[in-house]
Amino acid sequence: MRGSGPAIDTRPWLLLTPALLSIAALVVVPMSFILVYSFYENIDLAVDRVAFQFSNWRELLDDNYYHVAIWKTLRLSVIVTVLAAVLGYIPAYFIAMTKFRQRWLLLLLLILPFWVSFIIRTLSWIHILGNQGALNGLFQWLGLIDAPLSMMYSETTVIIGFLHVFLPYMILNVYVSLDGIDDNLEPAARTLGATPWQAFREVTLPLSLPGLAAGCLLVFVLTGGSYVTPLILGGPNDYLFGNLIHDAVVSELNWPMGATLSFTLLVLLGLVVVIYSRFMGLNQLSKAFR
Amino acid sequence: MSAWKLIRTYTILVYVFMFAPIAVVLLLAFNSSQFGGFPIEGFSLRWFYKLAENDAIVRAFKTSVTLGLMTALVSTTIGVLASLALVRYQFRGKDLVTTLLISPVLVPETVLAVGLLIFLRWLHMPRSFLLLLMGHSIVALPFVVLVVQARLVGIKKEYEEAARSLGASPVQTFFAVTLPLLMPAVFAGALFAFTISFDNITATIFWRPTGMETVPTQIFGMLRNSISPEINALGFVMIVVTVGVPLLAGGLARYFARKKT
Amino acid sequence: MKKMDSTKRYEILRERMGNGDVDRRTFVGLLGAAGITAGVSGGVMVGMAQEARAAGSTLNFEGWGGVVSEALRKNAFDPYEAATGNTVVDSTFGGETEVLTKIKAAGNTDGHNILHSSGVSWYQRWVDAGYGSELNEANIPNLANVMDAIIKPFRAITPNSLSAVPYDYxxxxxxxxxxxxxxxxxxxxxxxxxxxxxxxxxxxxxxxxxxxxxxxxxxxxxxxxxxxxxxxxxxxxxxxxxxxxxxxxxxxxxxxxxxxxxxxxxxxxxxxxxxxxxxxxxxxxxxxxxxxxWMESMFVLKGSPMAEAEELLNFMLDPATSIAVAEGQKYPSSLDPNKVAMTDVIKALPAYDPTGTLQGLVFRDAVTxxxxxxxxxxxxxxxxxxx
The missing domain is CATH 3.40.190.10 (Periplasmic binding protein-like II)
Structure with missing residues (x-):
């Protein structure tokens, strides 16, 4: 393109100005205040002493309580992301490729669950998997079981809850990139002698990777930062790092520790984004060579 | 074409999974007892009557919709511009910019909310609707950026170059070529933004001015005592409105179009 | 060659734009319909309008919402507004930690006046944090009907004056x-x-x-x-x-x-x-x-318009209001059953103490x-x- 000379191109920065200004005012500055708090000392509930000391950071490094939570969070985020990718890719492919004319309806249906409040949606799994839930009712009616099965408040229900909330993000992201692929490419590959599976694998799948990657990133990051779902659907052992942050800030009113923990989470999830950004960069490069 | 059938069945199953909880909410809206599980004991419209009488939740609903639409507008505009820069231009520090744009979802909302309040105090500004709007827009921004970016990567630069070589200016090119191709992603992004705003609870609790309720904060407050099936009735009404009205409008439009010919 | 290629692409592109157009219209229709149905044009920014409307003073009340809020609105807030011309902005909270977090972040109590506060522990915390107020009890005649036993723990913390009136237990x-x-x-x-x-x-x-x-x-x-x-x-x-x-x-x-x-x-x-x-x-x-x-109180935060707050508290302690709230939330009222006749519903509530002395109940000692x-x-x- 013209103007790709050695001089610094100002156009991208113009386009980025509104976004970066908002981010600076609403995220970067507030989080700097929070960073300062991580060096303060919490004396009593909601009472902090202004200081510059590292006891909160030391506690984070020394205390196994936090390490277990980090491990649990990463593990669960990976599980949810993989399951969401597996569950979400095929429906996205179906929506993108279907000849069904009311495609927008399928998309709208995906968003629909969001119109019912998140809390109510999450609680409604109790109506399905609970002792007097729909599934137990159905099984008993069919005579498969005598007493209700206990299915609620386990890691499985937490995963189900997460999948239900995050799956639409995955599907829509994948769909959007699948939909952008030239419809003639796959048939073209077929005429060159590729089997449908080969055509998909060699043509469609690579081209849809940006969407899949964006979906995975969102699901991973959103799971990693949650705390409400395990609180509602989990048992005593189901918690994430976000729960520790919420406990520190809201129940212990210990902002310094809450700040320390938040920054830890921010850095961990930020690393994931950097990896994603690199991957997307590579992906664009490989496209240029095709 | 059995592979396609398999894909279709799979898709249907995923949709069933997505809709199971919604179906339950819709069914229980008609349940006569408050803690009714299954089997449903009695059919009743009483929760709808109670809902209609509940001014607070109706008001909260209006606030939520207004806020959601404005959030969609703001964050989609900002987000599309930023995505264009990220995908269409090469510049230094792109990784950092991407990370910054996605940062609102990386920061726990509780903490972001508190941090922003401390900043406001520093500026001597009270909490306001504008704060809530800007806050929601920023929380929704990553969703918009991600979805628009993924789509933009798929739109070949050659299309734009073709338009330029045919004599279109960059702005004309954007509106005549890029934007139409981008539309599905823009609407997906706007829909995301609306939804994120409409459903947000944690940050809203901290940012709203006193006395302003959105649907989630209203429901959150009601949870202390018990879940009223009124909330299920509200879910029912919202789904009927959001799906029914467009369907009806589409049907009418088609009906009149047919009449004309 | 190159040129032809681009022109052809442009044609394909125009075609797809046509397709995209359908999607766009539908989506615009969807969003628009949702917006119109919700009456955006009518009720924009409810909270702001409420604040603007207030001619007299505004009191912000924060509580648990639901039945309590309905009972208070009907029996106390509406009559109070009619009698005084002041406005009561009634909102829900998720608990006092949330309010304390906000106040701490903002550095002042702006926008917060009266809280439905839990227990003596929170009373002590608000007072210790410097957010206590000094109620003029002469302005709250209905306070005379409240059980002495339920006021006592609050007086133990602030012997000179109260910052709150006990409301239920x-x-x-x-x-x-x-x-x-x-x-x-x-x-x-x-x-x-x-x-x-x-x-x-x-x-x-x-x-x-x-x-x-x-x-x-x-x-x-x-x-x-x-x-x-x-x-x-x-x-x-x-x-x-x-x-x-x-x-x-x-x-x-x-x-x-x-x-x-x-x-x-x-x-x-x-x-x-x-x-x-x-x-x-x-x-x-x-x-x-x-x-x-445990008991709950109506706590008045420092910086609130005191005379107005006291009058509102008096409306809230009116026997009819207190009983309606108690029946709604199913926690007994703080009013002394020896002075105010309780309804059968309240008498049947668990934890209800007919003697008005609360002797049989053990409260958490905030001091320890x-x-x-x-x-x-x-x-x-x-x-x-x-x-």
Whole structure:
């Protein structure tokens, strides 16, 4: 393109100005205040002493309580992301490729669950998997079981809850990139002698990777930062790092520790984004060579 | 074409999974007892009557919709511009910019909310609707950026170059070529933004001015005592409105179009 | 060659734009329809309008919403607004920690006046943090009807003047499903019913730290207002944790768990059990020995317009209002039953004390509990997560 000379191109920065200004005012500055708090000392509930000391950071490094939570969070985020990718890719492919004319309806249906409040949606799994839930009712009616099965408040229900909330993000992201692929490419590959599976694998799948990657990133990051779902659907052992942050800030009113923990989470999830950004960069490069 | 059938069945199953909880909410809206599980004991419209009488939740609903639409507008505009820069231009520090744009979802909302309040105090500004709007827009921004970016990567630069070589200016090119191709992603992004705003609870609790309720904060407050099936009735009404009205409008439009010919 | 290629692409592109156009219209239609139906044009920015409308003073009330809010609106706020021309902005909170977080972040109490505050502990915390006010009791004649016994703990903290008026009380006792646990067994075991191994997976508990510590003290045979052996308390909490299906966080969860028989025994708020009983669920309620009683007050924050706040409190303490709220939330009123006639509904509430002396109830002693709160909250958060 013209103007790709050695001089610094100002156009991208113009386009980025509104976004970066908002981010600076609403995220970067507030989080700097929070960073300062991580060096303060919490004396009593909601009472902090202004200081510059590292006891909160030391506690984070020394205390196994936090390490277990980090491990649990990463593990669960990976599980949810993989399951969401597996569950979400095929429906996205179906929506993108279907000849069904009311495609927008399928998309709208995906968003629909969001119109019912998140809390109510999450609680409604109790109506399905609970002792007097729909599934137990159905099984008993069919005579498969005598007493209700206990299915609620386990890691499985937490995963189900997460999948239900995050799956639409995955599907829509994948769909959007699948939909952008030239419809003639796959048939073209077929005429060159590729089997449908080969055509998909060699043509469609690579081209849809940006969407899949964006979906995975969102699901991973959103799971990693949650705390409400395990609180509602989990048992005593189901918690994430976000729960520790919420406990520190809201129940212990210990902002310094809450700040320390938040920054830890921010850095961990930020690393994931950097990896994603690199991957997307590579992906664009490989496209240029095709 | 059995592979396609398999894909279709799979898709249907995923949709069933997505809709199971919604179906339950819709069914229980008609349940006569408050803690009714299954089997449903009695059919009743009483929760709808109670809902209609509940001014607070109706008001909260209006606030939520207004806020959601404005959030969609703001964050989609900002987000599309930023995505264009990220995908269409090469510049230094792109990784950092991407990370910054996605940062609102990386920061726990509780903490972001508190941090922003401390900043406001520093500026001597009270909490306001504008704060809530800007806050929601920023929380929704990553969703918009991600979805628009993924789509933009798929739109070949050659299309734009073709338009330029045919004599279109960059702005004309954007509106005549890029934007139409981008539309599905823009609407997906706007829909995301609306939804994120409409459903947000944690940050809203901290940012709203006193006395302003959105649907989630209203429901959150009601949870202390018990879940009223009124909330299920509200879910029912919202789904009927959001799906029914467009369907009806589409049907009418088609009906009149047919009449004309 | 290159040129032709581009032109062809442009044609393909135009075609696709046409397709895209359909999508766009539909989507615009969808969004527009949703917006119009919701009456955007009518009710924009409700909160702002409310603030602008206020000609007189504005009082911000924050409470739990739901039935309490409805009863207060109808019986106290509306009459008060009519009588004075002031405005009461009524909103819901998720708890006082939320309000304290906001006030602490903002550095002032702007936008917050009256809170439906829990317990003497929170009274002490607000006062200690410097947010207490000084009520002129002469402006609240209805305060004379409030039980002396329920005011006493507040006066102990601020001997010269009150910052709040006590409003209601209740207990956190034990609820059990009578189909699975007999009354005899429940009364014999008391607090230890929550540790019955045979009920593993059918036991619940309130996630609140102070409550877990209280019950740990009961289970390890200590005076909960004078705990000596905290290790024993947490040992009992761990024993309980290993049997628990679910720690609940809200009244909604508590009622759902009991009503759907997910759990058979749990600690429970008396008012919530009363609501379940009213709906015919086989749930019984008992206050074990030294079971926890608590009270709620209407706390006025420093910086509020005092005369207006006092007048509003007087409206709220009006017997008709107080009784309507009590019937709604199913917690007895703070008014002295010897001075104000209570309805049969209230007389039947669990935790109701007909003598007006509250002698049979044990409250948390804020003086011994508050200094330890940081420590025990932290300890419990770890025990809860398997520590």
């Amino acid at each position: 209740g207990t956190t006792g034990i609820a059990y499903n009578t189909n699975y646990v007999s009354k005899e067994e429940a009364e014999a075991l008391g607090a230890n019913l929550l540790l019955k191994k045979e009920l593993k997976g059918k036991i619940g508990g309130w996630a609140d730290a102070a409550n877990r510590a209280w019950y740990g003290a009961l289970q390890s045979d200590q005076d909960p207002n004078n705990i000596q052996d905290w290790d024993a308390v947490w040992e009992k909490a761990r024993e309980h944790r290993d049997l628990v299906l679910k720690y609940w966080n809200s009244g909604a969860e508590l009622m759902d768990l009991l009503a759907k028989e997910e759990i058979y025994v749990t600690e429970a708020w008396s008012g919530r059990v009363a609501a379940l009983q009213e709906q015919g669920h086989p749930i019984a309620y008992m206050d074990p020995k030294n079971g926890l009683a 509990w508050n200094p330890l709160e940081k420590e025990y909250t932290k300890a419990w958060n770890r025990v809860a997560k398997g520590g």
